[in-house]
Structures are given as structure tokens and as C-alpha cells.
């Protein structure tokens with residue numbers, strides 16, 4: 481599939497807008513999102529899965545900018561949230577409560593109360609203790625919390641250990657044997673209504689095999705529950721669909737994914753839910769950064785840029801690879817690292833590889849930064865978080881202002897004493 485970030489006459493453009501123009505106007509580091517890419521990815525998945533009329537809940541954790549959420553909500557997407565804050569954002573962006581599902585292992589009483597008040601579609605329950613808490617809170621306000629148990633099917637998604645979630649050793653969900661008991665308990669609780677099953681295996685997953693393996697494992701339980709529990713009607717197969725982070729890497733084609741999983745879903749007769757984040761937003765975004773200095777050392781060159789691990793932590797946290805390209809095309813190369821100004825040796829965006837030969841003042845674009853980019857940004861080293869821009873065709877708009885130094889101090893006080 482074609483990227484929405486391409487060179488025209490040697491100048492990198494976001495859709496039809498020159499990236500250099502945006503960097504000059506809004507400064508750097510700068511996140512730029514392509515609205516057309518978000519919509520195309522959403523539609524490609526919805527289309528590939530259309531025979532089961534999928535309910536697509538965009539995983540807000542991957543990119544929670546209000547404009548991004550609204551773009552997808554306008555296409556019909558719901559939201560997968562993992563905190564009260566994400567639920568608040570989803571509602572503010574216009575996602576109807578009946579299209580919101582709430583996952584996460586540590587839902588607090590306040591978060592549960594808020595979600596019950598909003599009357600969301602269902603909670604994804606990750607433990608027996610949580611089941612009891614939801615039931616108690618729901619009873620206290622005279623309602624029922626709709627729930628889907630998150631089963632952990634013990635399947636290897638073949639991804640980084642920090643982004644694997646559906647193996648036995650991971651903290652997420654309950655194993656299949658415990659899930660049976662959890663469903664039995666849930667059916668006895670007055671404050672919950674059992675409406676479905678949920679799983680999420682990890683991310684990014686580059687082949688359909690982990691999904692088909694997991695579906696084969698959970699199908700018998702789904703069939704039984706469907707027979708025994710009249711309200712049991714949803715199967716949410718989670719997110720995790722991979723994208724290409726490297727030029728030579730083939731992304732998971734949604735049509736291949738669909739043709740592998742659909743035969744296992746059709747005859748179940750359940751409503752199918754999906755929670756893609758990265759697949760929709762990952763390649764919809766770039767992080768633009770300006771070169772501050774070029775520093776030579778005996779073994780390599782350090783390109784020191786104005787974006788750092790506080791802006792994009794994926795390389796430091798997951799050893800993730802991001803392609804980094806010059807905003808003004810060049811074929812000259814050098815060998816080295818791209819590093820930020822943060823005082824950590826782990827502060828790098830690229831390590832020991834062939835890079836564009838850039839100079840002080842040049843612009844670089846870090847690709848595939850639309851998911852788990854800005855949302856994981858921090859203020860470490862008292863660095864304000866970057867601005868975010870959305871483009872569509874030749875239009876560009878600031879969708880989140882750059883944080884100022886005053887923003888950094890908001891809420892802090894110095895005791896009189």
C-alpha cells in the first residue's frame with residue numbers, strides 16, 4: 481500500500497503538504513498525522529472482515545489525540561480504552577458509550593463507577609477479583625455491568641517480550657481453565673451480565689497464525705457459553721495486527737488475516753469485535769526532528785537531534801526499529817547513531833546503522849511514529865511534549881499545541897516552609 485508520506489521533487493510531503501513548511505511553522509520536534517491514512521487503514525480492515533460485520537474498537541492507547549479519535553469515530557469506529565482518562569477522551573471525541581469497551585488489569589473503583597455511569601458496551605474482565613468489584617459497584621448503584629472475560633489462550637505472538645500479552649507468564653487475562661470458573665462465578669453475581677469473551681495476544685503480530693491458534697483454543701468454550709448463556713453474544717479478538725517498520729518488511733495484509741480467521745468465526749454466530757491500534761495509526765504518523773549537531777567519534781558519527789526518548793521511547797524501550805529519512809532527499813550516507821539531548825545512553829532513535837548524511841539545521845523524519853509515539857511521551861529532563869498536526873490533502877491543522885515551560889510547572893507549588 482502506498483504511503484501518505486512521499487517525496488515530491490525531492491521534498492518530503494505529508495499528503496500534499498511539504499513537511500519542511502510545517503516544521504518551519506510549528507517548530508520541531510513535531511508529530512504529523514495523515515487523516516487519509518487513518519481512514520484508509522480503518523476501511524481496509526473493515527472491508528476485509530465485512531462478512532462478519534466487525535465491530536472495530538480503535539485502541540485509544542496507541543494514539544489518543546482527540547482529532548485522531550474523532551476521525552475514526554466518524555468512520556464508525558468505537559474505542560478500546562484502558563483507563564478512566566481514555567474513556568473521558570473517547571467520550572469527548574464523540575465516541576458513543578455503546579461503542580466503548582474497557583480493558584486493563586487494574587481498574588480502580590472510580591474508573592468502574594465512571595464506566596458504569598457512562599453505560600459502556602462492556603468491561604473486559606482480567607481477574608476474578610475484578611469481577612467481584614464490578615458486581616459490587618454495579619449493585620450499589622442499582623445496575624448491572626456487562627462483562628467479557630479476557631482469556632489468556634497461551635499462544636506465542638512471536639513479538640518482543642514486553643509486547644506479548646497472551647502467553648501463560650503474562651499478567652493479562654485468565655487461563656482457559658480459570659476462565660471456566662470465572663464464567664461460573666460471574667453467572668452467580670447479581671451485578672454483572674455475561675455478554676462475551678475477549679482475548680488480545682500481543683503486538684505487533686506479523687502473521688495470522690497466532691490468531692488462528694488462539695481461536696481454535698477458545699472456540700469450544702465460546703460454543704458452550706453460547707448454548708448455556710442467552711446473553712453471551714460477543715467475541716472480541718483484540719488488536720495487535722502488525723505493520724511494516726522497515727522498508728523491506730511486508731505488513732500483515734488485512735485480506736490474508738481475514739481469510740485465515742473468518743472460517744473460524746463465521747459458524748460461531750457471535751458478534752466479532754477487534755481492537756486495532758497500531759494497524760490504523762502506526763504508519764499514519766511521523767515524528768519530524770531537526771539536527772542540532774553532528775559529532776564525530778573514532779567509531780561512528782552521532783547525529784544529535786532535537787527529538788529524544790521522551791518524545792519517542794520505542795527504540796529505548798523495545799529496541800524498536802524506525803526508518804529515519806531526510807526531509808530533503810539525499811543519497812549521501814554516513815554510519816552512526818541518531819541521538820537526542822536527554823542525559824541517558826539509552827536516548828537514541830537509531831543505533832549503529834546507515835543514515836542519511838545530514839548537517840546541522842537539516843530535518844529528519846522518523847517514520848511509523850503514529851502509534852505508541854506521542855502517547856508515551858514524557859516530560860523527562862523537563863522537556864515539553866511536542867506539537868501534533870493533522871493533515872488531509874493540502875490542509876494542515878495544529879491538533880495539540882507544543883507544551884510550554886509554564887505548562888511544565890502547572891500544578892506544582894513550593895511549601896511556604
Ligand SMILES: Cc1ncc(COP(=O)(O)O)c(C=O)c1O
Nearest residue numbers: 539680683719720755756757758
Ligand atoms: C487489550 C488490548 N487491545 C488492543 C491493543 C492494541 O494493540 P495494537 O495497537 O498493536 O493493535 C492492546 C495493546 O496493548 C491491548 O492491550
